[in-house]
Amino acid sequence: MMLPLQQIGFVQEDVDPSLDIYAEIDRLKREKNAVLLAHYYQEPEIQDIADFIGDSLGLSRQAEATDADIILFAGVHFMAETAKILNPAKKVILPDLNAGCSLADSCPADEFATFKARHPDHVVISYINCTAAVKALSDIICTSTNAEHLVRQIPEDQPILFAPDRNLGRWLIRETGRTMKVWDGACIVHETFSERKLVGLKIQYPQALVLAHPECEEPILRHADFIGSTSAIRRHARKNEARQFIVATEEGILHQMRKDCPGKEFIPAPPESGCNCSQCPHMRLNTLEKVYLCLKHEQPEIVLDEELRIHALAPIERMMAMSTGVS
Numbered sequence: 001m002m003l004p005l006q007q008i009g010f011v012q013e014d015v016d017p018s019l020d021i022y023a024e025i026d027r028l029k030r031e032k033n034a035v036l037l038a039h040y041y042q043e044p045e046i047q048d049i050a051d052f053i054g055d056s057l058g059l060s061r062q063a064e065a066t067d068a069d070i071i072l073f074a075g076v077h078f079m080a081e082t083a084k085i086l087n088p089a090k091k092v093i094l095p096d097l098n099a100g101c102s103l104a105d106s107c108p109a110d111e112f113a114t115f116k117a118r119h120p121d122h123v124v125i126s127y128i129n130c131t132a133a134v135k136a137l138s139d140i141i142c143t144s145t146n147a148e149h150l151v152r153q154i155p156e157d158q159p160i161l162f163a164p165d166r167n168l169g170r171w172l173i174r175e176t177g178r179t180m181k182v183w184d185g186a187c188i189v190h191e192t193f194s195e196r197k198l199v200g201l202k203i204q205y206p207q208a209l210v211l212a213h214p215e216c217e218e219p220i221l222r223h224a225d226f227i228g229s230t231s232a233i234r235r236h237a238r239k240n241e242a243r244q245f246i247v248a249t250e251e252g253i254l255h256q257m258r259k260d261c262p263g264k265e266f267i268p269a270p271p272e273s274g275c276n277c278s279q280c281p282h283m284r285l286n287t288l289e290k291v292y293l294c295l296k297h298e299q300p301e302i303v304l305d306e307e308l309r310i311h312a313l314a315p316i317e318r319m320m321a322m323s324t325g326v327s
């Protein structure tokens with residue numbers, strides 16, 4: 001028996017194994033005037049059919065600017081929700097509504113409202129990895145690409161409250177020298193990397209540079225030769241003359257890095273256990289079949305209360321205005 005979509009969060013339907021799913025997705029995209037936006041942490045086979053692959057900032061800009069009728073977002077819920085906030089006239093669909101984010105989950109809006117009320121004189125900067133309700137309580141949204149740039153624009157005497165990622169917050173404090181009150185959230189993927197195993201890899205590959213995402217914990221970041229967002233990590237590997245890189249972020253990014261630089265070696269930083277913990281379990285809920293079914297049925301769709309959308313839009317627009325030219 002098929003369960004209703006509202007219950008399971010994705011379209012449940014058998015896909016004929018002989019179907020040329022790539023050709024079908026392509027046909028449906030053209031027929032429905034849909035654009036496929038994919039984050040770097042998606043399965044390689046999804047990245048390969050995307051119209052645009054990028055980080056949270058790049059994807060938001062694409063979602064805002066698109067003239068497609070449908071935005072098919074291969075990413076997690078907060079990303080698709082941000083697309084809907086920015087471009088409400090479009091139909092925004094997500095292959096699996098269960099694709100959440102541990103950072104967004106770590107910051108319930110009611111608890112965040114209490115935290116904010118305890119610091120009334122603070123400007124609230126929230127990482128884009130949060131719900132629309134938390135965005136609506138924020139003054140400025142940031143991504144890992146523009147966070148430092150935005151914090152540096154806040155007057156020195158203005159206290160800052162930062163949410164929800166404690167690791168990104170701690171890194172920003174270190175980089176900018178600003179004191180900030182930081183919400184205690186973390187990403188389940190970026191906090192599983194093992195410092196002991198990373199040091200072992202550095203011994204094994206003494207020429208390799210370590211590239212890390214600022215969502216990693218301090219014991220990992222202290223070994224990094226470069227710290228930045230997914231797009232910054234990708235760019236750094238392209239430009240740098242080194243031939244080997246140890247990469248401490250979700251391993252989906254390695255797909256584009258290997259395509260960019262076939263002659264270079266990219267080694268994923270190891271998690272503590274022998275599992276696939278450096279794959280985001282939320283991002284990986286999206287599969288090629290779900291992408292196809294989502295486009296075929298134009299479901300599941302992101303639906304947002306209009307008042308909430310308007311409140312969540314203001315801090316995102318502030319981010320966009322304050323980060324022109326940053327990529």
Ligand code: 13P
Nearest residue numbers: 055056057143144229230
């Ligand atoms: P960026 O791609 O913006 O660096 O973000 C990483 C991330 O955790 C997305 O969930």
Ligand code: SF4
Nearest residue numbers: 076101102187189280
């Ligand atoms: Fe959220 Fe971490 Fe997954 Fe990114 S990698 S979507 S921050 S849980």
